[in-house]
Amino acid sequence: MASTLSMLLCISVLLLGLCSAEDPFAxxxxxxxxxxxxxxxxxxxxxxxxxxxxxxxxxxxxxxxxxxxxxxxxxxxxxxxxxxxxxxxxxxxxxxxxxxxxxxxxxxxxxxxxxxxxxxxxxxxxxxxxxxxxxxxxxxxxxxxxxxxxxxxxxxxxxxxxxxxxxxxxxxxxxxxxxxxxxxxxxxxxxxxxxxxxxxxxxxxxxxxxxxxxxxxxxxxxxxxxxxxxxxxxxxxxxxxxxxxxxxxxxxxxxxxxxxxxxxxxxxxxxxxxxxxxxxxxxxxxxxxxxxxxxxxxxxxxxxxxxxxxxxxxxxxxxxxxxxxxEYDKTFxxxxxxSIRWNVTASGARPNPQGSFRYGSINVTELYVLRNKPPIKINGKQRTTLNEISFSNPKTPIRLADQFKLKGVYKLDFPTKPLTGSPKMDTSVINGTYRGFMEIILQNNHTKVQTYHLSGYAFFVVGMDYGEWTENSRGTYNKWDGIARSTIQVYPGAWTAILISLDNVGVWNLRTENLDSWYRGQETYIRVVNPEATNKTELQMPDNALFCGALQKMQKPQDVTSLATSIKGNTSKLSFTVLLLLLISTMLSV
The missing domain is CATH 2.60.40.420 (Cupredoxins -  blue copper proteins)
Structure with a gap:
């Protein structure tokens, strides 16, 4: 009975396509x-x-x-x-x-x-x-x-x-x-x-x-x-x-x-x-x-x-x-x-991928100097900025707009260095180059510590110091064992430099983690697109994707079976699995 039950469970799970020996589901x-x-x-x-x-x-x-x-x-x-x-x-x-x-x-x-x-x-x-x-x-x-x-x-x-x-x-x-x-x-x-x-x-x-x-x-x-x-x-x-x-x-x-x-x-x-x-x-x-x-x-x-x-x-x-x-030591x-360093001799999720990635020898292809300031009034509201731009979230998400080729939802014109002139609200996005190597300087002109996070990536923290970053600051970079992580602090009146290998296709949020500054607009997105249309480097839009903004009319009413259908989008497999589970229940009761 036990072996029959195990076999039926395996058949039902495999028919749903939910797991394999290599990649289980949780x-x-x-x-x-x-x-x-x-x-x-x-x-x-x-x-x-x-x-x-x-x-x-x-x-x-x-x-x-x-x-x-x-x-x-x-x-x-x-x-x-x-x-x-x-x-x-x-x-x-x-x-x-x-x-x-x-x-x-x-x-x-x-x-x-x-x-x-x-x-x-x-x-x-x-x-x-x-x-x-x-x-x-x-x-x-x-x-x-x-x-x-x-x-x-x-x-x-x-x-x-x-x-x-x-x-x-x-x-x-x-x-x-x-x-x-x-x-x-x-x-x-x-x-x-x-x-x-x-x-x-x-x-x-x-x-x-x-x-x-x-x-x-x-x-x-x-x-x-x-x-x-x-x-x-x-x-x-x-x-x-x-x-x-x-x-x-x-x-x-x-x-x-x-x-x-x-x-x-x-x-x-x-x-x-x-x-x-x-x-x-x-x-x-x-x-x-x-x-x-x-x-x-x-x-x-x-x-x-x-x-x-x-x-x-x-x-x-x-x-x-x-x-x-x-209290009197700004550098402690x-x-x-x-002092937090990468263990370059350790294995990570795969055998020794940490030490095998020589980030210090890769040529930088894009440089962005991002400066924040204390809140300032824009259009009568207190807002926060990066490079004098306070991010305005579009009603239609950027990735959804790309999928349906909507125009005018956002701009690929985020400035590579701080703008001069009056701050403004805008939906301005960084245009990242797929497989490029981006250097970002986070310059904190606020009086409080700001912490920055990038979704979809671990970046290399290669330097930080007080004062204004200059080209000469690269001479202080750690090019060997700077820690790879997704969230890093920038001290008041100081800068932090990070390096990112842009190998993950998508639209990824770059923001301050300080919730008050984030809520007021201190964020942007990095858009990374593979120009080779036939190269399968991004998963397809999920079957259960929600629609809003300019695509609101595409949204169907809530489907009570959304959990089951969203997993693989195949109701026939689901129905057959339900029958198998009923059979299992019957066998157990005999």
Whole structure:
């Protein structure tokens, strides 16, 4: 009976075309809805996934096909974005306005993409309407295949930690403040895994707040994956009396170095190896505290969780472990960032692809110097800019406009250097050359740290320094083991240089991760098109694509079978599989 059952299950799955021996599928159902929670002791509306805040961790392996059916139970449109997860050949699944029409309220839509040749620590979040400020996020882990070695002993456990600044006002109130030309002001706290601070100080932390506790066994090594999912605050992460051995960042193994603490900027992800080698005389503090802010004012918004050994003899007590003492040293954090290096001897998702890519010897074909400034009024509204352009999202997504050859939706005229004259709003896009090698200089003329993210790619971080970038700055570049990642910080009054190999066809979002600046227009897209029409370098538009803007009339009413039909678009296979499953059920009942 067991062998017959297994055979029938295999037949049904293969008929659907959902898996193969090489590339399995992983299925997730996400119901995105509002719940009431009190992470800082104040009841508020938050966005949950499957009733949980934060949402579940997506945990898959290299080359898996990931299918996520998203049910939008919000009262507004929704898109889910997979931050740092490269949708190879398919920007259709990226979940940002430039590539996808939003999922209407009360609808569901199924994402399907492959985590091709990737490993690492990432996260997902809702990308529209300032919704990330209300939650809706969760971890995204991509593991190595068993046949590919990792550059450290297999850890005894894997722990996801999501840190971020938090407001007790809901996301609609926060975005209205921005639309009214106001700043958000100081956050009300820092959350760790959706929970407020442990009461380490009775005068700073009110009683009754639920805090996160992470339980570990003594004498073990754990992989700790930490992502800053907040709005706009750089955070310093540390664990009392423990070293953090940095091992990976956003899909790249790093040279392993110990840190007592590490600055994690908005949108960034790291994984550390944590050895539980202390005597467990008490529990230990896990701390996420604001960086580059007035410490006296910001003490009350420090995030504190508890690391608890199974043989712990008491509660954590005493002062929190100290943050970096660099008030008068502008270079401390930058030097720490420069110390993060690529492990060029490690295998990645494939045997040793990290060290085999000699990025420093490739000729640059395109150079863009992108400068941001503090918010400025454009057409009566406070807006943010790159090269004096504040991005205006088109009603018809760029990728959809290309598919149907619509004219006038966007312009391929994004300036290669800052414009002179008055800032303007525009839908101006970078025209990338397929298989070109692009150098981008991110110049931060704001007074706050800005973090930049590029969808669809891992770029090489080759340099950063204070002052204005010049051609001579290339003499300081790291051309050998600069880390490859998707999100990088740029310090105030400083620049960061990145290199990108444009081998992923599609329309890819380049933006600040600081949610307030992003919402006000500090973004653009890089459009990469293969000129060879017969070369299959991009996946076709999915069968379940949504239509909006100039193509709104093409949108059909919501189809209740959209999950099944979107996977392969073949209802006859689905029907036959249903019959097989009914047969299996009958056999089991006999």
């Amino acid at each position: 299925f997730y159902d996400f119901e995105v809805s509002y719940i009431t929670a009190s992470p800082l002791g104040v009841e508020q509306q938050v966005i949950a996934v499957n009733g949980k805040f934060p949402g579940p961790v997506i945990n898959v392996t290299t080359n898996y096909n990931v299918v996520v059916n998203v049910k939008n139970k919000l009262d507004e449109e929704l898109l889910m974005h997979w931050s740092g997860v490269q949708q190879r050949k398919s920007s259709w699944q990226d979940g940002v306005l430039g590539t996808n029409c939003p999922i209407p309220a009360k609808w569901n839509w199924t994402y399907q993409f492959q985590v091709k040749d990737q490993i690492g620590s990432f996260f997902y979040f809702p990308s529209l309407n300032f919704q990330r400020a209300a939650g809706g996020y969760g971890g995204f882990t991509i593991n190595n295949r068993v046949i590919i070695p990792i550059p450290f002993d297999t850890p005894d456990g894997d722990i996801t930690i999501l840190i971020g600044d938090w407001y007790t006002r809901n996301h609609t109130a926060l975005r209205k403040s921005l639309e009214d030309g106001k700043e958000l002001g100081m956050p009300d706290g820092v959350l760790i895994n959706g929970k407020g601070p442990y009461r380490y100080n009775n005068s700073l932390v009110p009683d009754g707040i639920d805090y996160e506790t992470i339980t570990v066994h003594p004498g073990k090594t754990y992989r700790i994956r930490v992502s800053n999912v907040g709005i706009s605050t750089s955070l310093n992460f540390r664990i009392q009396s423990h070293n953090l051995l940095l091992a990976e960042s956003e899909g790249s193994y790093t040279v392993q170095q110990n840190y007592t603490s590490l600055d994690i900027h908005v949108g960034q992800s790291y994984s550390f190896l944590l050895t539980t080698d202390q005597n467990a005389s008490s529990d230990y503090y896990i701390v996420a505290s604001a960086r580059f802010e007035n410490e006296t004012l910001w003490q009350r918004v420090t995030g504190v969780a508890i690391l608890k050994y199974t043989n712990s003899k008491g509660k954590a007590h005493g002062p929190l472990p100290d943050p970096p003492n660099d 954090s930058m030097n720490q960032a420069r």
